[in-house]
Amino acid sequence: MTDSALDSNKDEPLRNDIRLLGRLLGDTVRDQEGAAIFDIVEQVRQTAVRFARDGDPASRDELAALLDPLPRDTTQAVVRAFSYFLQLANIAEDEHHIRRRRAHDLAGSPPREGSLVFALDALAAAKVSPEALADFFAHALVAPVLTAHPTEVQRQSLIRNHREIARLLDRRERQQLTPEEAADNELALANAILTLWQSRMLRPVRLKVIDEVKNGISYFKETFFSELPRLYIQATEQLQKRYPEKVWALPPFFRVGSWIGGDRDGNPFVTADILNEALRLQSAATLNHYLDEIHELGAELPLSDLLVKVTPELKLLADLSPDQSPQRIDEPYRRALSGIYARLAATARALDHVDPVRHEIGHAEPYATPAELRGELKVLTNSLKLNGSARLAGGRLRRLLRAVQVFxxxxAPIDLRQNSEVHARSVAALLAAAGRCPDYEALPENERIALLTAEIASPRPLYSPWLDYDEETRGELAIFFAARELRAKYGEAALPNCIISKTDGVSDLLELALLLKEAGLLRPGAEPRLDVNIIPLFETIEDLQKSAAIMDQLFAIPGYRQLVAGRGDEHEVMLGYSDSNKDGGFLTSGWELYKAEILLADTFARHGVRLRLFHGRGGSVGRGGGPSYHAILAQPAGAVSGQIRLTEQGEVISTKYGTPDTGRRNLEVLLAATLEASLTDHENKVEPAGQFHGVMDDLSLRAFNAYRGLVYETPGFTTYFRQSTVVSEIASLNIGSRPASRKASERIEDLRAIPWVFSWAQCRLMLPGWYGFGSAVDGYLAANPDGLATLRRMLKSWPFFQSLLSNMDMVLAKTDLAIASRYAELVADSELRERIFSRIVGEWQLTRRHLLAILERDDFLADNPMLKRSLQLRAPYMDPLNHLQVELLKRHRGGDTDERVARGIHITINGIAAGLRNSG
Known part of the structure; x- marks a missing residue:
């Protein structure tokens, strides 16, 4: 079957699924709320569809006439109906993407961008040798890192319900159902939707950190435990097939990390006790998975030594097992597995105080390390391979071996993160209490560096349990003391990294080094040893610009350079996308990140240090989001070099990793993109990218001035922002454990980037994802009459510029000025409202005109018809939610204290976020 045949009517199954889910939801509303409510919902839907399709102002007025006078309970029912429809549409779309991928695989279509096969084909075409590939894997690290940043508005119970609906849709797709089976399937879907309708959409209380830890673990159970080992096996087999002359045994280069339970920046609820419990819960989940797999292997390997030979090592393992049942005396694999199970059960009790659901047959000693467990599993593998049963070693047992190696x-390795200001205060407290320096924070930077360097090299500790410290310092030291103990308990891989937020100088890294020394995680001496990675996080525009110089100065300090040498001459740097965007705007943030990577790569090369970049991406474009594949390929040449970490945040985690199929695809995309970016010069394939840097400098400066001019220099802008968006209401929505602001202030500088971006998404302006671009291009073209041709060349040949404009295209397609104008009406001061909103509209129009001119298109998303259709489908369901959100905000801010009004606002936030998907 040809691709064109595959693509004809390709969306019909999606339309069928959405019609089915919509009908079942409508039936549920009618049954649960009554015909009158159903009729109102249907009338609103039809009017909204007409408004979205035709843009008819009369339809908008009709919509307002329908929605504004609704009683509170009716309003809630309407809001819930439209919110749930958007959630169901998301499920149907995700299943459709899986369906399309399967259809192409079944038809034998050429491999698609983002697949491992496509990447390996590209490397073969570029004449990349198998030796270069082997070297890549020897030094590679690919690590998505789950964070608890609060943009996931869905409760876990609802996410589980979504997974059940997805499973039922998947069954309809993959199996030919009899009429009775189809009826049962539809009944199960109807019941799942009824459960959804009768479940509370909102959390009654704010999440605790441990709740977030459990949420994070659920993605391992759902996806990572099964799909990460499969990805390793796929990569190994692809390489073996292409290069059979080599034996490909890939190291554990792909890992999933976590910040949950270790990220203290602005979150006072993350303590040493929380860190301890986070690792205990993680470990318990891991060991329970291994126990389940060992139990299943016991059922799969009832092989009798009366019929097959076994190795002496396997016989010994079986003889040492507490399982000496006469019924299994001739089944050495089963007896060996019973012994392994018993040792794992003992390990779970010793490490995590957890009893397995299925009790072991008898007593056994716990494993000291995962390597011991892996060694015993390898005994089974070797025996199977040497005695005619190699195929039996290639399934569950092979996946389990890889899982033990990876997990x-x-x-998951937990990163510790804290703000540099907190580190500085803790160091100051230690130095003052020890009589070493009475006022460390008053010292200039050069004196700080000299003092810290001397203290790091000194074997004498500053800390004493007999001295009194303030509460903050005690809490910080407790975290580091706990980290040392937990690394001894769970292994060094459990806590490998410490990140410093708001790094702006060399002393910030040395302060952390000193705190690590006090906890025994850095040991001075002739050959000093550092046990964890010290990772600066550069976030503001100014800090990004200084980042390479800071690292250059740091590496010039002999004592610190020795520490880096002890870490294998590797050093990680984290780049902050969201705060740099809030600081300088979308265009300038992207460009300064890009330039910082080039300068950092040059600096590290001069010092003989391997650079690993950690990208602090969010879900939205305004926080560094967008398609991961193109984002990685858009990195400057040499910036990836086989190693990359990136954050996965908020609702993006459930979107990417909520089901095994989508999770596997997204893991594969990260590996494929890292391979291509590391081993091919993607950036300069068409023409040298460096020739365009001057143009980007020009555009960036103009965009920066436009953005700063609006957000930080326009009188009254903070008032406009707070009154025209739901930022205050988001702060009270129980979607995370962290406060919305770093400090108790109204300043935008102190607001976290997440509520900043999330608020603009809710009112459908998406301002952080595009503002300033129109003014930048307008000014550039005025000064360069032939500039449009240059910008079009940049688009055609430069992946960075392609990614930048593609992301902006998507963001602008999600904006809606008519709806945004309704939110502007919430601003009490009419002069302020008109002055700022008209300025935003003017910039939007400039941005649209110039973007489409560069793209040579008539409308947004001309090259992404799938997303365009998706947004067109969603618009009639989001528009009423926006309209009702504005109406509810008016009532709430006008003094209506009815709890149903506040709940209604929060449900609309939930629904609009579901409709926009990558909104926070």
Whole structure:
């Protein structure tokens, strides 16, 4: 079957699924709320569809006439109906993407961008040698890192319900159902939707950190435990097939990390006790998974030594097992597995105080390390391979071996993160209490560096349990002391990294080094040893610009350079996308990140240090989001070099990793993009990118001035922002454990980037994802009459510029000025409202005109018809939610204290976020 045949009517199954889910939801509303409510919902839907399709102002007025006078309970029912429809549409779309991928695989279509096969084909075409590939894997690290940043508005119970609906849709797709089976399937879907309708959409209380830890673990159970080992096996087999002359045994280069339970920046609820419990829960989940797999292997391997030979090592393992049942005396694999199960059960009790659901047959000693467990599993593998049963070693047992190598006993490495200001205060307290320096924070930077360097090299500790410290310092030291103990308990891989937020100088890294020394995680001496990675996070525009110089100065300090040498001459740097965007705007943030990477790569090369970049991306374009594949390929040449970490945040985690199929695809995309970016010069393939840097400098400066001029220099802008968006209401929505602001202030500088971006998404302006671009291009073209041709060349040949404009295209397609104008009406001061909103509209129009001119298109998303259709489908369901959100905000801010009004606002936030998907 040809691709064109595959693509004809390709969306019909999606339309069928959405019609089915919509009908079942409508039936549920009618049954649960009554015909009158159903009729109102249907009338609103039809009017909204007409407004979205025709843009008829009369339809908008009719919509307002329908929605504005609704009683509170009716309003809630309407809001819930439209919110749930958008959630169901998301499920149907995700299943459709899986369906399309399967259809192409079944038809034998050429491999698609983002697949591992496509990447390996590209490397072969570029004449990349198998030796270069082997070197890549020897030094590679690919690590998505889950964070608890609060943009996931869905409760876990609802996410589980979504997974059940997805499973039922998947069954309809993959199996030919009999009429009775089809009826049962539809009944199960109807019941799932009824459960959804009768479940509370909102959390009654704010999430606790441990709740977030459990949420994070659920993605390992749902996706990572099964799909990460499969990805390793796929990569190994692809390489073996292409290069059979080599034996490909890939190291554990792909890991999933976590910040949940270790990220203290602005979150006072993350403590040493929380860190301890986070690792205990992670470890318990890991060992329970291994126990389940061992139990299943016991059922799969009832092989009798009366019929097959076994190795002496396997016989010994079976003889040492507490399982000496006469019924299994001739089944050495089963007896060996019973012994392994018993040792794992003992390990779970010793490490995590957890009893397995299925009790072991008898007593056994716990494993000291995951390597011990892996060694015993390898005994089974070797015996199977040497005695005619190699195929039996290639399924569950092979996946389990890889899982133990990747997840260890700790599941996911947890990063510790704290703000540089907190580190500085803790160091100041230690120095003052020890009589070393009475006022460290008053010292200039050069004196700080000299003092810290001397203290790091000194074997004498500053800390004493007999001295009194303030509460903050005690809490910080407790975290580092706990980290040392937990690394001894769960292994060094459990806590490998410490990140410093708001890094702006060399002393910030040395302060952390000193705190690590006090906890025994840095040991001075002739050959000093550092046990964890010290990672600066550069976030503001100014800090990005200084980042390479800071690292250059740091590497010039002999003592610190020795520490880096002890870490294998590797050093990680984290780049902050969201705060740099809030600081300088979308265009300038992207460009300064790009330039910082080039300068950092040059600096590290001069010092003989391997650079690993950690990208602090969010879900939205305004926070560094967008398609991961193109984002990685858009990095400057040499910036990836086989190693990349990137954050996965908020609702993006459930979107990417909520089901095994989508999770596997997204893991594969990260590996494929890292391979291509590391081993091919993607950036300069068409023409040298460096020739365009001057143009970007020009555009960036103009965009920066336009953005700063609006957000930080326009009188009254903060008032406009707070009154025209739901930022205050988001702060009270129980979607995360962290406060919305770093400090108790109204300043935008102190507001976290997440509510900043999330608020603009809710009112459908998406301002952080595009503002300033129109003014930048307008000014550039005025000064360069032939500039449009240059910008079009940049688009055609430069992946960075392609990614930048593609992301902006998507964001602008999600904006809606008519709806945004309704939110502007919430601003009490009419002069302020008109002055700022008209300025935003003017910039939007400039941005649209110039973007489409560069793209040579008539409308947004001309090259992405699938997303365009998706947005067109969603618009009639989001528009009423926006309209009702504005009406409810008016009532709430006008003094209506009815709890149903506040709940209604929060449900609309939930629904609009579902409709926009990558909104926070």
């Amino acid at each position: 260890g006993f700790h599941l």
